[in-house]
Amino acid sequence: MSKALPKRSENYSEWYNELVKRADLAENSAVRGCMVIKPYGYSIWEKMQRALDDMFKETGHENAYFPLFVPKSLFEAEEKNAEGFAKECAIVTHYRLKNDPNKPGKLMVDPDAKLEEELIVRPTSEAIIWNTYRNWIQSHRDLPLLINQWANVVRWEMRTRLFLRTAEFLWQEGHTAHSTEKEAIAETEQMLEVYATFAEEFMAVPVVRGRKTANERFAGAEETYCIEAMMQDGKALQAGTSHFLGQNFAKAFDVKFTNKENQLEHVWGTSWGVSTRLMGALIMAHSDDEGLILPPKLAPIQVVIVPIFKGEEQLAQISEVILPIVKELKKKGVSVKFDTSDKQSPGFKFAEYELKGVPVRLAIGARDLANGTVEIARRDTKVKATYQIDSVVETVTNLLEEIQANIYQKALNFRAENSHKVDSWDEFVKTLDEKAGFISAHWDGTPETEEKIKELTKATIRCIPLDAVEEEGKCILTGNPSGKRVVFARAY
């Protein structure tokens, strides 16, 4: 067994970095800021994709695929959007290499193969998609257009961190077009709720649903909705966003439709996305100093069975009892691994599966066999108990549900303990430094105050919660009147 992980309490950041690597989730690549997602990490992402994709399809969306590249002239068409992403774009300027005459065996960019127009590697696809929608939409009968794509995007971030912020990342981006403002807003809100449901029911991560302030809006959006999750260090992580685009992209790309009254109007748009960043949220929300803790609904291996044996004969005896259980669990849709390898000790395996976050572990040795029992350990609470073999299938399936619920409840309790209502500047600063977490406080609604607070404390307004209560209050910084509280936090 490799050496222990750094402890969360000592170095949360180092703990995260090491855990991502040791649990075989991802690693840095030879390309600055780009990661390699390793098979175990990718299998969790696949489970996320499948669940989200089902939810998108249930809400009427279809998948499609649009080009990786955006010609510069299209990219700059929606000015705010272009401005927002211009500083972090990878740009293709040439389309051919040739042998370097000065360095045998080496290649160089062929200066004769310069593109007439540069191509931007998509940081997001509104431009290329809305340019396509112009030809797809003529009449109100073509609307709503409800499309999603699963794709890679590139944003040339200077400081990168596995899953949380990488130059290339994987995501899905929904892009919809509607005939009315009302319908587009309803779509924006619906997709936020899909994300929130996914975070809470699959990832077991409670989220605050809210709206971003104008400062934090997606470049080119009229309104950005978001879900914000709390990590174990009390910092916030934006886990998904859903944008109401108004008619901005329709105007920039001249996308019009004939309404029922036979008049020409610009289309209303939305876009929404979640990315491999969710992997970071999943890891940081639940895991402990021994390794990952995965919610059963997203665990690639839900149950591992470790036989404790000496020699083939003992293994054969254990297998005779275990194989029917494996079969029955699989029939119930439970993913099981029966690890019969004799290259590692049971103790090594226990630690390894703890590191990998397998929710339920069964262990069975000669004595258990004689007694007709099995030891079952759950990863979340580390509680172990002995069960009769004939109750194993029921116990395990119940336990998986219980663990899913317990992990969520634990995160919910943690968030409650680390959410504070604050009514003065001193209290705000003190709370931020001593307790971390989410701070619910009044703000005067101006971008200037928001900026100033960020400068002074590094805390940002995570969102204006959708369920914020109307109440009279005073801005913690300026004392100016405020109608509702917003959520402040330091954030990833």
Added chain:
Amino acid sequence: MSKALPKRSENYSEWYNELVKRADLAENSAVRGCMVIKPYGYSIWEKMQRALDDMFKETGHENAYFPLFVPKSLFEAEEKNAEGFAKECAIVTHYRLKNDPNKPGKLMVDPDAKLEEELIVRPTSEAIIWNTYRNWIQSHRDLPLLINQWANVVRWEMRTRLFLRTAEFLWQEGHTAHSTEKEAIAETEQMLEVYATFAEEFMAVPVVRGRKTANERFAGAEETYCIEAMMQDGKALQAGTSHFLGQNFAKAFDVKFTNKENQLEHVWGTSWGVSTRLMGALIMAHSDDEGLILPPKLAPIQVVIVPIFKGEEQLAQISEVILPIVKELKKKGVSVKFDTSDKQSPGFKFAEYELKGVPVRLAIGARDLANGTVEIARRDTKVKATYQIDSVVETVTNLLEEIQANIYQKALNFRAENSHKVDSWDEFVKTLDEKAGFISAHWDGTPETEEKIKELTKATIRCIPLDAVEEEGKCILTGNPSGKRVVFARAY
């Protein structure tokens, strides 16, 4: 209804292009050579992905994800591979745009944001993956390493065609590492067989399994295996390739392992891929002048039900009979669409679903309802017949199997009719011009002869079939001795 498709017999190429667009499969984008895959086309691709992915996992492979970009120094490390792809690479040279001081509102590449080392947009991922494998492989216990990725790749092709040849395309690429040559060859052959099985059982396209000649090998491979399919114009289409890489990439990227005898050895490699090109093969292999013909196993909608009604009341009566059938079909895993829209006439719908290749169509009107019958039409043969309503579920499920088998058999017969054994140069030239199709002929085994034949006739050696019989013969061009026949054809 839009105007009829061009006829295959008159202009096969135009027929294909129009069909791809009219059936809503794909279209050209604003980016030279890059396509937009539309929702209907993408849903077929998703079905392909799911089936292939299951087959990869059943044969022990795991998915992962590697960076989109390859630093130039890594790209050029395996010289043959680099040379093979250098002329068609999109190259990222800068990472930032800035406002163009001379053109308000426009952007320009920021000359201060030039990358120290250029990044190649992956045309294939051997370089970046083998560079990663160096750190993953130390001992024989780390082998075999069996990894696949689903990704986009870019090859700057000058002449592009939807699905068949595009600058960006979607594919999967398997990359495996083994401790022995024998095991790597077995893997190469196994994956070829997976592709062949997929083509025949899901796409209903019979394929010739074979080896490429040295000329046609993947750049950097020791041996390239392929499957070749025949299109309805008699031309060949390479539908998938599986490469035995020997130790070429292991040597270029210094990937070594300690064997059981504790000696350091280079690893043996394979890579294999299929792409959205399969969509082109699927379309061209089966479809007719009325539109797509899709094999039921890959059809997004397997059964469409078109009610023929006047007014809500008639529709309600039909729905009462049809909805339980829809439910039962869905329970059996059949994807059904009950098209109750009253915006188009039944005739329009019939033509539209023919165009889209829906395998089975049910139609039911007031008279059918009175008689307790339904009209069922199959897309492949266009045969229509009337059935009792209570037999519909069984009839439809049987029909789907029958159609899948029939489409395959039809393609197999077509290939048999258009495959010719030829033993002289005159016969070869005459057959190529008069009959098209596959020609089985003797070749002296030299690249020079192969080149010459290509120059003279545009026919290439598609493959040396794995099941080629050993027989003495004479090369059709040079008369030199040959030990087995190879397959010649003009190709996509």
